[in-house]
Amino acid sequence: MNVIRLSYPVQTLDNRPLLPAGAVLSTETLKELIFSNKARSFQAYPLLEYSEVKHDLLHLISKPPYDIIFSGRDKIAEVMSMLGKVHLVSPILQFLDYFKRSDYHTYCHVLMVFALSALINRDLLVDYREWLTAASIGPTHDIGKTCIPLHILKKDTPLTRAERSIIDHHAAAGYVLLSYFQKDPKDLSAIVARDHHERKDGSGMPRCIKLTDRMVEIIVVCDVYDALISPRPYRAAPYDNRVAIEEITKMAEMNKIGWEVVRSLVAHNRKAKPKPSEVKISGEKRGIAPSLNCHGVVEETDSDS
Ligand SMILES: [Fe+2]
Ligand SMILES: [Fe+2]
Structure with a gap:
């Protein structure tokens, strides 16, 4: 394993x-940290029943393009029943309050990655237990963003190189936080927080590993898709749904993600709801990304050198 050295606390x-x-972040460091937390016990609560999560989630899936993706009462009922089984311990749930209060975009994002990944998991994971486990890893993937100053997280102009590095810290920070609260460095939610910016071709971060885990890959696709189609402070408008799907397709063409997950996402986006295995994906790229988009733009400043 490529060991991570924390750049920030x-x-x-x-x-x-x-x-x-x-x-x-060696096994020993994490075990020591978890040992320091051994005496504390946390109560677990159903995520959907927490605060206004259920209400907010239903509102978000009623808006385009999620209204098409989740169309059909049965589909919503089935997904909500699965999501209703997910329990999280109180210090993890509190991060939702923090984001709802301080960074509403991230709050909506973690809820939608939670819901969308549950839908795709249903297509791609045959085992019920595996599906249930997978459903519980979506909402916490960005918990490490609680360690990033809000003025950087919500910046609407290009980031400096130093600020980009601070934002990138959220993957390792999430791994530490979830290992600590779940008392297990092998907990799947901790692994997902660490690896959700890795890619199949090894071009991601923080460890630049070649992603092979299907459950993590599903989160990767939902994470990128939701980030593209949702409002963000650093661009004038979200990506049009068609353009977002073209971007996701481009990632599969570059072997950053697998085709199976892309086919499932595209199937849910079609009104006829074909089986993912029957979906044919066009290689055409006709969409135009929104203008005034600062995402990925790094500003060189004297303080970076
Ligand atoms: Fe992230
Ligand atoms: Fe995310």
Whole structure:
């Protein structure tokens, strides 16, 4: 395993320092950290019943393009019943309050990655237990963003190289936070927080590993798709749904993600709801990305050098 060295500290929402900058995330470091948390026990609650999560989720899936993706009462009922089985411990649930209060885009994003990944999991994971496990990993993938200053997270102009590096810290930070709260560095939600920016061709971050886990790959696709079609402070308008799908297709053509997940996403986007295995994806690229998009633009400044 390529070991991660933290570039910045990791702390909980209530400012409990967990690991300092420079700490190496070895099994020993994480085991020591988890041991320090051994005496604390956390109560688990159903995520859908927490605060206004269910209401907010139903509202979000009623808006385009999610209204097409989730069309059909049976589909919504089935997904909601699956999502209703997901329980999270209280310190993890509290990060939703934080995002709802402080960074509404991230709040909506984690809810939609939760719901959309549950739908795609249903197509691609045959085992019920596997589906249930997979449903519980979507909502926490970006929990590490609680360690990123809000003025950087919500910046609407190009990031400096230093700010980009701070944002990238959220994957490792999420891994530490979830290992700590779940008391297990092998917990799947912790692994997903760490690996959801990795790619199949090894071009991702933070470890540049070649992604092979199907459940993580589903989160990767839902993560990118929702980020494209949703409002963001750093661009004037979201991607049109068609353009977003073309971008996702481009990623599969470059072997950053697998075709099976893309076919499932496209199937849900079609009104006729074909089986994912029957979906033919066009290689045409006719869409135009929104103008005034600062995403991925890094500004060189004197302070970076
Ligand atoms: Fe992320
Ligand atoms: Fe995300």
